[in-house]
Structures are given as structure tokens and as C-alpha cells.
Amino acid sequence: METLKKIFNKSSILIPIVSIILGFVVGAIAMLAGGYDPILAYTSLINKLFSTPYNMGEAVRAITPLIFTGLAVSFAFRTGLFNIGVEGQFVMGMTGATIVGVLLDLPWYIHAPLAVITGAVFGGLWAGIAGYLKAKRGVNEVISSIMLNWIALFLSNFIIAKFLVEKGQQKSMPVHESAMVKIDWLIKLTDNARMHWGTVVALICIVVFYFVLWRTKQGYELRAVGHNPDAALYAGMNVNVTMVKSMFISGVFAGLGGVFEILGVFGNQTVMAASPGYGFDGIAVALLGGNTPIGVFLGAILFGGLSYGSAGMSFGAGVPPEVVRIVIGAVIFFVASHGLVKWFLKPFLNKRASKRKEAV
Amino acid sequence: MNVLDIIGQLINTTLVFSTALIFTALGGMYSERSGVVNIGLEGLMVSGAFAAAVATEYAIQAGLGSASPWIGFIAAAIYGTLFALLHAISTITFRADQTVVGVVINILSLGLALYLTKSLYDGSGQTPLLANVFHKVKIPFLSDIPLLGKAIFTAYPTTYIVLAIAVVSYFVLFHTPFGLRLRAVGEHPSSADTVGISVTKYRYIGVLLSGALAGLGGATITLTTTSSFAHNTISGQGFIALAALIFGKWNPLGVVGAAMFFGLAQALRSFAQRFEFSQHIPVEFFYMLPYVLTLIVLAGAVGRSNAPSALGQPYDPAKR
Numbered sequence: 001m002e003t004l005k006k007i008f009n010k011s012s013i014l015i016p017i018v019s020i021i022l023g024f025v026v027g028a029i030a031m032l033a034g035g036y037d038p039i040l041a042y043t044s045l046i047n048k049l050f051s052t053p054y055n056m057g058e059a060v061r062a063i064t065p066l067i068f069t070g071l072a073v074s075f076a077f078r079t080g081l082f083n084i085g086v087e088g089q090f091v092m093g094m095t096g097a098t099i100v101g102v103l104l105d106l107p108w109y110i111h112a113p114l115a116v117i118t119g120a121v122f123g124g125l126w127a128g129i130a131g132y133l134k135a136k137r138g139v140n141e142v143i144s145s146i147m148l149n150w151i152a153l154f155l156s157n158f159i160i161a162k163f164l165v166e167k168g169q170q171k172s173m174p175v176h177e178s179a180m181v182k183i184d185w186l187i188k189l190t191d192n193a194r195m196h197w198g199t200v201v202a203l204i205c206i207v208v209f210y211f212v213l214w215r216t217k218q219g220y221e222l223r224a225v226g227h228n229p230d231a232a233l234y235a236g237m238n239v240n241v242t243m244v245k246s247m248f249i250s251g252v253f254a255g256l257g258g259v260f261e262i263l264g265v266f267g268n269q270t271v272m273a274a275s276p277g278y279g280f281d282g283i284a285v286a287l288l289g290g291n292t293p294i295g296v297f298l299g300a301i302l303f304g305g306l307s308y309g310s311a312g313m314s315f316g317a318g319v320p321p322e323v324v325r326i327v328i329g330a331v332i333f334f335v336a337s338h339g340l341v342k343w344f345l346k347p348f349l350n351k352r353a354s355k356r357k358e359a360v
Numbered sequence: 361m362n363v364l365d366i367i368g369q370l371i372n373t374t375l376v377f378s379t380a381l382i383f384t385a386l387g388g389m390y391s392e393r394s395g396v397v398n399i400g401l402e403g404l405m406v407s408g409a410f411a412a413a414v415a416t417e418y419a420i421q422a423g424l425g426s427a428s429p430w431i432g433f434i435a436a437a438i439y440g441t442l443f444a445l446l447h448a449i450s451t452i453t454f455r456a457d458q459t460v461v462g463v464v465i466n467i468l469s470l471g472l473a474l475y476l477t478k479s480l481y482d483g484s485g486q487t488p489l490l491a492n493v494f495h496k497v498k499i500p501f502l503s504d505i506p507l508l509g510k511a512i513f514t515a516y517p518t519t520y521i522v523l524a525i526a527v528v529s530y531f532v533l534f535h536t537p538f539g540l541r542l543r544a545v546g547e548h549p550s551s552a553d554t555v556g557i558s559v560t561k562y563r564y565i566g567v568l569l570s571g572a573l574a575g576l577g578g579a580t581i582t583l584t585t586t587s588s589f590a591h592n593t594i595s596g597q598g599f600i601a602l603a604a605l606i607f608g609k610w611n612p613l614g615v616v617g618a619a620m621f622f623g624l625a626q627a628l629r630s631f632a633q634r635f636e637f638s639q640h641i642p643v644e645f646f647y648m649l650p651y652v653l654t655l656i657v658l659a660g661a662v663g664r665s666n667a668p669s670a671l672g673q674p675y676d677p678a679k680r
Contacts, residue, residue: 034479084399133655133658137659140606143654144655144658147651147654147655150596150599150648151652154644154645157644158644161642280467284467320478320479320483322478324471325468325474326472328471329468330468333446333450333464333468336457336461337456338456339450339454
């Protein structure tokens with residue numbers, strides 16, 4: 001029983017795996033109910049992902065922003081904050097990068113880094129507002145960051161429409177080539193998949209995330225505040241400042257995600273009716289990854305891969321690609337309700353436990 | 361068109377926009393008063409809007425005519441309740457993180473609604489336009505009053521229903537044993553448990569009511585404003601309702617006031633072009649208005665600790 005308990009704590013690997021399987025089962029049931037063939041659908045999904053170098057490259061392209069937003073959500077979680085505003089910080093990151101990319105004209109070795117840093121700071125400051133409101137005014141960060149998501153969307157639309165717009169279009173002028181961060185040889189290698197340095201930065205951020213939280217004094221404080229704010233306060237830590245810092249760092253990750261969508265993928269920013277959704281998917285990624293850096297990496301691969309491959313499902317099996325949202329939703333549902341998963345597994349585990357007893 | 365007419369229309373449009381918000385925010389109130397955070401309101405509204413569109417369509421096909429929207433309205437409440445049941449089971453029985461499950465509800469309901477829409481209507485991302493939806497009802501005599509008659513007493517039936525529900529909710533919450541117990545469970549579950557109130561039961565009721573009411577909120581949008589369901593039918597209304605709930609301090613009448621305030625902000629958006637001065641203000645600022653105002657109000661006026669004190673905490677009798 002003790003070993004069972006050890007296996008079945010929240011951070012263990014079994015719960016996510018079982019949740020993923022159950023998620024796929026739920027998706028399959030939905031497809032069967034709709035009169036589709038789930039096996040054909042899932043096969044088409046996998047075919048789509050691995051069929052050509054272009055698709056594999058594009059899948060990596062789709063996974064990259066999810067690593068950023070997943071890290072952003074996780075970082076805040078680790079410090080006891082629920083950053084549901086990653087969406088808005090992502091959009092602000094896009095906007096910061098677009099402003100610098102379009103308005104300035106500099107040599108590439110200054111232009112690109114400046115655009116990246118500006119976007120990251122935009123994201124960080126936007127998250128910092130929610131952190132500040134929480135620390136100074138006691139405003140629930142969930143509600144304030146939801147509001148900030150919408151404000152970011154309309155503010156960005158305003159900035160594009162007013163200062164950056166391409167005449168007669170619903171998008172900004174193209175970002176100068178000197179600010180773009182594409183990887184040309186990899187693009188050639190993958191038949192024009194939109195590969196960019198953001199993917200490399202994302203991998204570096206995974207390491208930075210780990211290093212900051214577990215290898216610095218600052219990180220210790222952040223985690224202590226997340227774990228027990230009262231105890232941290234008693235220990236002489238400045239809880240309020242830590243909150244703002246934590247949100248800022250979280251927002252920087254989110255902002256970077258948006259930055260590379262502009263500088264690596266699209267090269268301009270469109271006027272949007274709704275935010276792009278990477279922030280909300282980041283919550284899913286963070287949850288599945290148990291808020292660990294490596295877990296976020298794996299979670300992003302799963303969700304990015306599923307989302308990208310879903311186009312193949314509609315192509316190969318006629319299934320509406322939204323079924324992937326059901327799979328993703330179900331997976332997080334099961335991860336969140338790990339009590340439910342344990343309850344599902346109970347009969348199976350009891351059988352195994354009694355067998356083991358017999359063997360002994 | 362003179363100024364009075366514009367004001368009258370503005371009030372009328374405000375009522376139309378705020379009706380759905382009041383439904384949803386009142387739903388959220390029942391859930392949060394019982395101690396369960398419900399940021400899945402958005403998803404529950406999506407569910408309601410979808411269910412109303414489909415059920416009304418089927419009812420029209422079956423030849424039910426003008427009764428059809430009512431069928432859709434009721435179907436929305438049922439479908440919303442089913443979705444909320446998912447929330448209740450995982451957060452109350454299995455003590456899952458309430459905020460996380462709320463996010464899941466949002467993802468799942470939109471995914472499922474779009475998937476079903478495409479499955480049911482041959483890959484179309486939108487349900488067919490409904491031939492029968494709610495029409496504005498004139499209240500006899502009162503609607504003849506100048507200005508007020510057109511502004512207030514000529515409205516969709518849903519508006520009258522939701523205002524009635526708000527008043528009843530106020531009475532139920534503060535003047536009945538049921539309301540007392542619901543609040544007790546949200547404020548101090550272990551004490552409530554000690555005196556024999558079932559925390560589980562009251563929290564289930566709270567969450568399921570939120571599903572039914574938010575479902576009706578979604579249905580209101582389908583059946584009065586859009587006449588069909590698509591991916592952007594709701595887009596953020598549930599979150600605004602959540603803000604209205606907090607702004608209205610978890611009090612039914614406060615919620616009505618707050619929702620009307622947001623409804624007004626939204627109505628202003630569609631009236632923006634009619635006024636001379638607004639030519640100089642970018643339209644995006646009108647879009648931002650409700651959200652900026654919420655932030656200011658939250659930061660300035662509401663402040664700390666108005667929420668039910670056990671909000672967000674799963675109740676575990678073993679940890680008492």
C-alpha cells in the first residue's frame with residue numbers, strides 16, 4: 001500500500017499517462033457518437049504529423065509557442081498565482097515585437113534582439129499590472145488578468161490600426177527583414193516549414209525556468225511565497241514584491257511566445273477579433289506537465305502535435321478538427337480530477353495488489 | 361431622431377445586453393455562495409447558446425412554431441446543468457482544483473459545441489438561422505408611457521424572467537433556511553457540517569443551479585440577439601458575467617446593477633457612432649471600456665475579502 005501511495009501522488013507520471021489515454025477514449029466515443037471512425041481519424045492525425053518534413057517542421061512551429069505559454073502559466077503556479085492572463089501577455093509580446101520590427105530600421109544584430117526584448121518586456125509589464133493589483137489592492141489575479149486579456153486585444157488592435165497599418169488592410173506593415181529570426185537552412189531542409197530561432201529560445205527558457213526556481217535565492221523566495229505566504233512573510237520575505245516579480249517573469253515567458261509568432265512565423269500582426277488562444281492552451285500544457293519544466297516540454301509536444309495534426313483528421317476521416325479540443329479538455333479534466341482517475345483505476349489496482357499478495 | 365429617443369433606445373439595448381449577463385452572473389452567485397469558484401461560466405453559456413440553437417431548430421422542424429424558442433430555452437437549462445454536473449462531480453466529490461476545472465469546462469464546452477454543430481449540420485461552423493426566436497413583448501398600458509414605455513416596457517420575455525429570478529434569488533438567499541444554509545456552506549463548511557448541513561448537497565445544488573442559469577444566459581443570446589450559434593456567439597460574455605458577480609459583491613441585486621452597468625457599456629459601443637463627439641474616439645476604446653472600468657472598480661472600490669470565505673477550498677471532512 002505504501003508503494004501504491006508513492007506511485008499515486010500528484011506529481012507521478014502515471015496519472016498524466018492514464019489521463020491521456022482516457023482523453024483519447026473520450027474523443028473516440030465522441031467520434032463514434034458522431035458516426036465517424038476513430039481509428040481512421042487517429043491514424044490520419046499521426047500520418048499528418050510524420051508524413052513529410054514540411055509537416056514535421058510545421059508541427060515544431062506549432063509546439064513552440066505552447067512551450068512559452070506553458071512555462072508562463074507554470075512559473076506563476078509555482079509561486080501560488082494563477083496567471084490566466086497569459087493570453088493577453090502573449091498578445092502584448094506580439095505587439096511589442098511588431099512596433100520595433102516595423103517602425104525601426106537597424107542592423108540585424110541590434111534590430112532582432114531589440115524587438116525580442118521589447119516584446120518580452122511588454123509581456124512582463126502587462127502581467128506585472130495583475131501582480132501589482134493583487135499585491136497592492138488585493139484584486140484577485142484571475143479576474144484582473146481576464147480583463148487585461150481583453151484590454152490587450154483591443155489595445156493591440158488600436159495600435160496596429162492607428163500607427164502600423166498597411167493601407168487598406170486589416171494587418172500591420174511587414175516587419176523589416178533585419179528583425180526577423182528565421183532559420184534559413186532549416187526552412188530549406190523542411191520544404192519551407194516556418195522554422196525560427198524561437199524554438200531554440202524556448203528550449204533555453206526551459207533551462208532558465210529550472211535554474212531560476214531551484215538554483216537561486218530569488219527562486220527559493222518565489223517558491224516559499226507560493227507554498228505559504230504567511231510563513232514567507234514571517235521569515236522576512238517581501239511577499240508583495242515577490243508577487244509582482246513572479247508575474248513579471250511569467251509575463252516575459254508569455255511575451256516571448258508572442259514575439260516569435262511575429263518575428264519567426266508571420267512577419268506582421270493582424271487585427272484580431274479574438275485572441276489567438278495559445279495562452280489558454282498554455283494552462284492545459286502546464287497542468288499536464290505538473291508545472292515542471294520538462295513536463296511542460298512534453299505537454300507542449302502533446303498538445304501542439306494534436307492541434308496541428310487535427311487538420312489531418314478532417315482531411316483523412318472527415319472528422320471536424322474540434323474533436324481534438326474535446327480530447328485536450330478531457331485530458332486536463334482527468335489530470336485535475338486525479339481523484340477520479342484513481343477511482344477509475346481502483347478495481348484494476350486492487351486486483352493487482354491482491355495478486356501480488358498471493359504471489360508473496 | 362431626437363435625444364430622448366436615443367436615450368430610450370439606449371436603455372432598451374442595455375436591457376437586451378444585460379439580460380444574458382444577469383442570468384449567468386446569478387448562476388455564478390449560487391455556485392460561489394456555496395463555496396465553489398466557477399470560472400467555467402463562459403463555457404456553460406456556450407453550452408446553453410448551442411443547446412438553445414439546436415433544440416429550437418428541431419422544435420421548428422417538428423412544427424411547434426412560436427413555442428419553439430421556449431423549448432430551446434428549457435433545453436439550454438438542462439444541457440447547462442449536465443455540464444455543471446461535470447464540474448460538481450470533480451470539484452466537490454473528487455476535490456479537484458475548482459479554477460482548473462472551470463478552465464476545462466470552458467475548453468470542453470466550446471470544443472463539443474463546435475464539433476456537434478459541424479457533425480449535425482454537414483460541416484458548417486454555424487447552426488442555421490432560426491425562423492422563430494423571442495420577440496419583444498409590450499406590456500399593456502405601461503408600454504404607452506412616453507419614453508419609458510419604449511425603453512423599459514417593451515422588452516424580450518427573457519428580461520422580465522431574469523428580473524423576477526433576481527428578486528426571488530434575493531429573497532431565497534437572505535430570507536429562507538435554504539439560503540442561510542447555502543451561505544453557511546460557503547462561509548464555514550466545517551461549522552455547517554457540525555450542525556448537520558450537508559456541505560456536499562448544498563454545493564451540488566449551487567453548482568447545478570449555476571449551470572442551469574448560465575445555460576439560460578447563453579440561450580438568451582441565441583434567442584434574442586444572434587438567432588444562431590457559432591464559435592464567436594459568446595466570446596467573453598461569461599467572463600464579463602463573472603466580473604459582474606464580483607463587482608456586484610455576490611448579492612443578487614448588486615449583480616443586477618453590475619450587469620446593467622456592463623450592458624450599458626456594451627450598448628454604448630453600438631451607439632458610439634451616433635454622437636458627434638465620439639467621432640474623435642477610436643472604436644477600440646469603446647470595446648475596452650467595460651474591462652477597464654471593471655479593473656478600476658475592482659482596484660478602487662471592491663477591495664479585499666468580500667468573497668465567501670471558503671470560496672475555492674474543497675471541503676474535506678477528514679481535515680477538519
